[in-house]
Amino acid sequence: MLIKWLFKPLTLLLMLGSSQAYALHEGQAAPQCPSALTDKGQQFDLTAYQGKVVLIDFWATWCGPCQKSMPFLNGLRNERHKDGFEIVAINVDENTEEAREFLKAHPVDYPVAFNPKGECPGIFNVEAMPSSFFIDKTGKIRKIHLGYRDGDQTEIREQISALLAE
Amino acid sequence: MRVCRILPKLLLLLIGVVGSQGCSSVAAWERGNLAKKEMALDPNPNLSHIRDHIFTSREASQGGRANSGGGCGCN
Numbered sequence: 001m002l003i004k005w006l007f008k009p010l011t012l013l014l015m016l017g018s019s020q021a022y023a024l025h026e027g028q029a030a031p032q033c034p035s036a037l038t039d040k041g042q043q044f045d046l047t048a049y050q051g052k053v054v055l056i057d058f059w060a061t062w063c064g065p066c067q068k069s070m071p072f073l074n075g076l077r078n079e080r081h082k083d084g085f086e087i088v089a090i091n092v093d094e095n096t097e098e099a100r101e102f103l104k105a106h107p108v109d110y111p112v113a114f115n116p117k118g119e120c121p122g123i124f125n126v127e128a129m130p131s132s133f134f135i136d137k138t139g140k141i142r143k144i145h146l147g148y149r150d151g152d153q154t155e156i157r158e159q160i161s162a163l164l165a166e
Numbered sequence: 167m168r169v170c171r172i173l174p175k176l177l178l179l180l181i182g183v184v185g186s187q188g189c190s191s192v193a194a195w196e197r198g199n200l201a202k203k204e205m206a207l208d209p210n211p212n213l214s215h216i217r218d219h220i221f222t223s224r225e226a227s228q229g230g231r232a233n234s235g236g237g238c239g240c241n
Contacts, residue, residue, distance in 0.1 A: 062201040092195040121195040129194050 033120040036113035044113040066130040069148040
């Protein structure tokens, strides 16, 4: 009787313990991320980039592949910026100062937003570091690229070109 | 008597529930501390490899890990 009586609340408790976030899919509209703050302390607003192809890059200083990807991404951004391409890097270091120090030593030309509490990667359900979300001109997620290797450069470049050509 | 019969089951269920709450995954963006060098299982992989090489090169010693070959262990 006691077991029967306890079964429902305990099952509910178990379910709560194993709650899972739902992943974003390609083709879905990119969510807003107001908790990420730009260098000037403003809320990151994706709608400001409407009509542009945007690559949202989640990175951290402790992530080796993230650091490796940055010179390539910076080059690609400068190469295609005039065509309507922009990169927004969202840093997820718990200590934002570490990221600022890193950026001083390795500056990039694209805007960087900071989200030390991690709400933004939670909204995007980032599965790996780095994660790149390719957003098309209409604000839809068209591709999610997980991780970074030098061999990925051609694929990223082609994907951006295809989105810019639309 | 009835309580004695139910109690172990109840205890097992409670342990299961409490235990399952402790199993939480660390999100990809929260691994800053885990990525620190001192958090690695082997904080000095190169040093360990050299020591392992020297150790397994000695006569008849096999080491506690995978078979890592022989050689003189002199370099």
